[in-house]
Amino acid sequence: MTSVEVKVKRVLHFINGNYEQSSDEQTFEVKNPATQEVIAVVSEATEEDVQKVSQVARDAFDHGPWRTMSLADRCDKIRRMAEIILERREEIARLEALDVGKPYSHAFAGEIPRAAHNLKFFADFMEQQGGEAYPMEDAYLNYTRYEPVGVAGLITPWNAPFMLTTWKLGPCLAAGNTAVIKPAEMTPLSVSLLGEIAKQAGIPDGVVNIIHGQGRVVGTAITENENVDIISFTGSTATGKAIMRNGADTLKKFAFELGGKAANIIFEDADLEKAIPVSINAAFLNSGQVCLAGSRILVQRSILDSFIEKFKLAAEALVVGDPQDPATKMGPLVSEEHYNKVRSYLDVAKEEGATLITGGGTPKLAAHLKDGYYIEPTVYYHEDHKARICQEEIFGPFVTIIPFDTEEEALTIANDTDYGLNGVVWTENLKRAHRIAHGVRAGTIWVNCWFVRDLRVPFGGFKKSGIGREGGHHSLEFFSEAKNICIALE
Ligand SMILES: NC(=O)C1=CN([C@@H]2O[C@H](COP(=O)(O)OP(=O)(O)OC[C@H]3O[C@@H](n4cnc5c(N)ncnc54)[C@H](O)[C@@H]3O)[C@@H](O)[C@H]2O)C=CC1
Numbered sequence: 011m012t013s014v015e016v017k018v019k020r021v022l023h024f025i026n027g028n029y030e031q032s033s034d035e036q037t038f039e040v041k042n043p044a045t046q047e048v049i050a051v052v053s054e055a056t057e058e059d060v061q062k063v064s065q066v067a068r069d070a071f072d073h074g075p076w077r078t079m080s081l082a083d084r085c086d087k088i089r090r091m092a093e094i095i096l097e098r099r100e101e102i103a104r105l106e107a108l109d110v111g112k113p114y115s116h117a118f119a120g121e122i123p124r125a126a127h128n129l130k131f132f133a134d135f136m137e138q139q140g141g142e143a144y145p146m147e148d149a150y151l152n153y154t155r156y157e158p159v160g161v162a163g164l165i166t167p168w169n170a171p172f173m174l175t176t177w178k179l180g181p182c183l184a185a186g187n188t189a190v191i192k193p194a195e196m197t198p199l200s201v202s203l204l205g206e207i208a209k210q211a212g213i214p215d216g217v218v219n220i221i222h223g224q225g226r227v228v229g230t231a232i233t234e235n236e237n238v239d240i241i242s243f244t245g246s247t248a249t250g251k252a253i254m255r256n257g258a259d260t261l262k263k264f265a266f267e268l269g270g271k272a273a274n275i276i277f278e279d280a281d282l283e284k285a286i287p288v289s290i291n292a293a294f295l296n297s298g299q300v301c302l303a304g305s306r307i308l309v310q311r312s313i314l315d316s317f318i319e320k321f322k323l324a325a326e327a328l329v330v331g332d333p334q335d336p337a338t339k340m341g342p343l344v345s346e347e348h349y350n351k352v353r354s355y356l357d358v359a360k361e362e363g364a365t366l367i368t369g370g371g372t373p374k375l376a377a378h379l380k381d382g383y384y385i386e387p388t389v390y391y392h393e394d395h396k397a398r399i400c401q402e403e404i405f406g407p408f409v410t411i412i413p414f415d416t417e418e419e420a421l422t423i424a425n426d427t428d429y430g431l432n433g434v435v436w437t438e439n440l441k442r443a444h445r446i447a448h449g450v451r452a453g454t455i456w457v458n459c460w461f462v463r464d465l466r467v468p469f470g471g472f473k474k475s476g477i478g479r480e481g482g483h484h485s486l487e488f489f490s491e492a493k494n495i496c497i498a499l500e
């Protein structure tokens with residue numbers, strides 16, 4: 011028995027304002043990762059379906075009222091979507107907990123309001139934008155307009171499906187584009203609601219479309235489709251590379267937010283009262299399935315023993331359980347495949363001679379969760395930052411503590427990675443904080459905090475963590491074509 015009544019849901023594509031099944035009526039099943047119960051039967055698109063949805067989005071862009079309606083009307087409709095999301099907050103948070111296995115309390119308090127904010131923020135922000143003007147003496151005047159690009163493919167991952175889809179949909183719509191959304195096949199439930207929410211908000215048919223299926227079929231077909239002009243993708247680095255290859259023939263524009271292996275650097279003067287709980291969150295939020303996770307904890311050797319002792323106690327105190335239970339702080343991993351991947355790193359850690367500080371087993375759970383994909387919050391210690399567990403994105407409740415002696419050494423270790431999405435530094439020394447923030451090669455550095463988000467700032471990664479930036483005007487520029495108009499004044 012689960013803590014919520016589960017009725018198997020039927021998830022359909024949303025095309026041109028209607029929910030419909032695939033042309034060949036094929037489906038696939040989605041399971042609750044906490045129990046392995048089937049929770050949904052989802053339509054599985056064919057290439058023909060992708061062709062159809064892309065054409066619908068193209069026609070809506072070329073001939074529909076969306077890109078030509080007044081900015082105020084467009085933004086009002088996007089803001090209405092945000093209001094509806096808040097009205098349905100509990101329902102969406104329940105679905106996210108059911109589908110992803112993330113704690114309901116986190117979805118309700120954090121991700122769903124953030125999803126509403128993603129839409130409202132970009133509607134408000136778009137209305138504040140001006141253009142550029144460049145007079146050439148008195149002879150000519152150049153002025154710049156930002157126009158929508160066309161059809162955007164929004165390909166999103168399973169770790170924060172609703173929040174990350176709205177993060178792309180907000181600027182996409184505000185800039186006047188139409189969208190083909192491809193949610194992750196493992197977690198389609200919450201994103202599927204965006205169709206009816208868009209319709210209820212008065213967004214014209216064909217502007218927001220959602221198509222379900224496997225990434226290698228549906229994602230590839232979207233990426234290769236002539237009607238799709240740009241792709242905004244969040245997910246693994248490997249998939250980012252495939253998308254770039256597959257989009258080359260149609261010369262698509264890309265924004266990629268990819269993997270991470272952030273260094274969370276704790277100096278001896280850090281305020282551990284703050285650093286420990288935030289580092290626990292950075293390690294185990296959403297079972298560590300967060301691209302921004304602080305999965306490499308670099309600790310100055312002079313405080314190593316006391317840090318390990320406190321961190322271990324805090325990790326062991328985390329309540330692991332049913333995602334629907336408000337007391338739960340950590341749920342299961344998203345799927346059997348991912349569970350097996352994360353578990354395989356326990357063997358790697360052993361082979362590499364890492365020292366287990368805590369975890370590595372299956373937590374004690376209520377009987378109805380016995381088949382869930384649970385792993386205890388797991389903490390290793392390793393002297394060698396080049397070990398695989400310190401280099402590869404594990405994307406689970408699995409962190410490694412690595413010692414360092416000097417600031418230079420901390421920087422060397424922090425930067426010795428293929429990734430560069432974010433970094434974290436804990437110190438009470440302002441000058442050192444700046445030196446480290448400047449020295450770490452990553453898109454966001456948090457000083458004495460983690461995952462604090464202001465939607466105006468650039469968000470994205472250095473190195474293999476991404477291409478381009480989203481957030482504020484960066485998102486609007488990605489989803490727009492800049493046009494210059496030059497007028498002779500004489
Ligand atoms: N940066 C992040 O937020 C995320 C990172 N990951 C990392 O990726 C690893 C593997 O997870 P996956 O589920 O395989 O992520 P993925 O990157 O394959 O999936 C993300 C999205 O891409 C789609 N996709 C897959 N192959 C595609 C293709 N060839 N063309 C177009 N779209 C495609 C999927 O259907 C899904 O919607 C994880 O273990 C984790 O390390 C996974 C999800 C999110």
Ligand SMILES: O=C(O)/C=C/C=C(\O)C(=O)O
Nearest residue numbers: 169170299300301302463
């Ligand atoms: O806050 C954001 O805009 C993005 C957050 C990204 C993740 O949570 C993720 O991909 O894990």
